[in-house]
Amino acid sequence: RHKFWETQPIAQFKDLGDTTLREGPIDPPTPLSEVKIDPYNLPAPFEWITCDMDSGEMCSEAYHLLSNNYVEDDENMFRFDYSKEFLQWALHPPGYFESWHIGVRVKTSKKLVAFISGVPARIRVRDNVFLMAEINFLCVHKKLRSKRLAPVMIKEVTRRIHLENLWQAAFTAGVVIPTPVATCQYWHRSLNPKKLIDVGFSRLGPRMTMSRTVKLYKLPDSTITPGFRNMELRDVPAVTRLIRDYLSRFVVAPDFDEDDVEHWLLPKENVIDSFVVESPETHEMTDFCSFYSLPSTILSNPNYKTMKVAYSYYNVATKTPLTQLMNDALIIAKKKDYDVFNALDVMENESFLKELKFGPGDGKLHYYLYNHRLRHPLQPSELGLVLL
Numbered sequence: 001r002h003k004f005w006e007t008q009p010i011a012q013f014k015d016l017g018d019t020t021l022r023e024g025p026i027d028p029p030t031p032l033s034e035v036k037i038d039p040y041n042l043p044a045p046f047e048w049i050t051c052d053m054d055s056g057e058m059c060s061e062a063y064h065l066l067s068n069n070y071v072e073d074d075e076n077m078f079r080f081d082y083s084k085e086f087l088q089w090a091l092h093p094p095g096y097f098e099s100w101h102i103g104v105r106v107k108t109s110k111k112l113v114a115f116i117s118g119v120p121a122r123i124r125v126r127d128n129v130f131l132m133a134e135i136n137f138l139c140v141h142k143k144l145r146s147k148r149l150a151p152v153m154i155k156e157v158t159r160r161i162h163l164e165n166l167w168q169a170a171f172t173a174g175v176v177i178p179t180p181v182a183t184c185q186y187w188h189r190s191l192n193p194k195k196l197i198d199v200g201f202s203r204l205g206p207r208m209t210m211s212r213t214v215k216l217y218k219l220p221d222s223t224i225t226p227g228f229r230n231m232e233l234r235d236v237p238a239v240t241r242l243i244r245d246y247l248s249r250f251v252v253a254p255d256f257d258e259d260d261v262e263h264w265l266l267p268k269e270n271v272i273d274s275f276v277v278e279s280p281e282t283h284e285m286t287d288f289c290s291f292y293s294l295p296s297t298i299l300s301n302p303n304y305k306t307m308k309v310a311y312s313y314y315n316v317a318t319k320t321p322l323t324q325l326m327n328d329a330l331i332i333a334k335k336k337d338y339d340v341f342n343a344l345d346v347m348e349n350e351s352f353l354k355e356l357k358f359g360p361g362d363g364k365l366h367y368y369l370y371n372h373r374l375r376h377p378l379q380p381s382e383l384g385l386v387l388l
């Protein structure tokens with residue numbers, strides 16, 4: 001059934017609920033001297049490259065490969081359109097390895113036809129922190145699909161990660177392979193319902209007119225919570241404390257330090273927005289919320305080419321009710337001209353989704369760990385991890 005995945009150190013479907021299996025790493029680390037030194041063989045027309053994503057040209061090539069060939073919804077109406085600035089941000093966290101940004105070119109034409117990337121992250125699973133790779137942006141050009149290139153790319157990124165002495169990885173995917181750690185639901189909150197309906201992203205509900213729908217999704221012009229403002233560099237220590245304390249309650253979550261928070265959570269125009277609530281009286285930092293920007297190309301619509309989409313990222317509410325905090329995030333996203341606000345049912349998100357008029361989408365997101373076994377699958381609410 002899964003000719004490739006059956007050979008990999010991942011929990012197999014048949015292991016689920018087997019209480020004799022221990023939680024934790026599946027294969028032990030091998031001595032670095034035993035890690036294969038040569039890259040895996042690609043079919044003859046192709047060659048490996050390491051992508052310097054600081055180079056404008058390299059980054060543009062990766063951007064164009066992804067914007068034309070990356071993830072689509074099940075009816076091929078929309079395709080993710082990660083921006084160049086987003087890719088540079090996503091691939092350059094503290095301690096990144098350029099060798100983990102891997103391209104495949106056609107030898108003769110030098111055309112980039114496939115990509116895969118990893119970045120390092122400290123991920124806590126229950127009481128233990130593991131140095132892991134987060135894998136993302138696996139993409140094979142549409143014309144080269146189903147030729148078993150993906151397994152070679154996965155083995156090559158694994159080899160390069162092993163060379164840095166890392167032995168675990170985390171990733172998410174829309175497809176089911178052995179074996180999800182958790183399966184999450186996408187939820188969507190319309191901000192620009194007329195456009196969303198025009199492009200086929202959503203539909204007019206039963207017994208609804210366009211004007212009733214527009215009214216249903218109306219939002220105030222400005223945020224409600226006193227002390228709500230953009231996060232700034234000087235907030236990094238307080239936000240780190242807030243986030244670390246909050247994430248400690250989930251089974252799987254990143255172990256963020258101040259450098260991580262500065263990289264992953266400080267606002268970056270059209271990439272990441274983040275906000276704090278600073279008490280006007282005590283100047284205490286009590287709440288935090290954030291969303292990242294991932295537009296989608298609209299495939300074949302005469303009126304619109306692109307849809308602006310905000311994705312809920314990390315949110316922490318200690319004083320402001322979480323629902324009110326997220327409503328303020330919606331207000332800002334609407335003001336910034338986003339068409340829709342997406343969220344997964346991870347962390348405590350269930351608690352605000354319905355009240356804030358999110359509806360379930362037709363997409364699911366499966367979370368995976370490589371070379372790490374959990375005895376049972378997790379509930380989405382036990383996940384404190386959001387991958388881009």
Ligand code: NHW
Nearest residue numbers: 002003004005136137138139140145146148149150167169
């Ligand atoms: S998920 C997004 C993945 N990308 C896309 O969906 C873009 C559009 N699709 C494509 O480009 C986020 C191709 O369809 C791809 C597959 C390249 C997906 N994850 O080459 P073949 C990520 O980037 C397995 C894992 O013939 P193809 C996460 C499939 O099950 N495996 O297919 C990436 C089959 O194996 P099986 C996937 O359609 C995580 C084999 O690939 C997969 O031409 C990567 C077929 O290969 C997916 N999303 O190319 C794993 N999609 O055993 C990282 C298909 O079933 C693991 N497959 O026969 C950790 C590594 C690091 C470890 C470090 C210690």
Ligand code: EN5
Nearest residue numbers: 072073074075173174186188201202359360361362363388
């Ligand atoms: C790795 N980091 O299917 C990520 N999106 O629901 C890779 N559906 O947008 C894995 N099909 O339901 C990505 N509108 C896996 C997801 C791939 C993309 C995907 C889904 C998520 C999506 C939309 C559009 C569907 C178009 C036809 C959808 C309904 C919205 C409606 C708004 C009003 C309230 C009810 C819901």
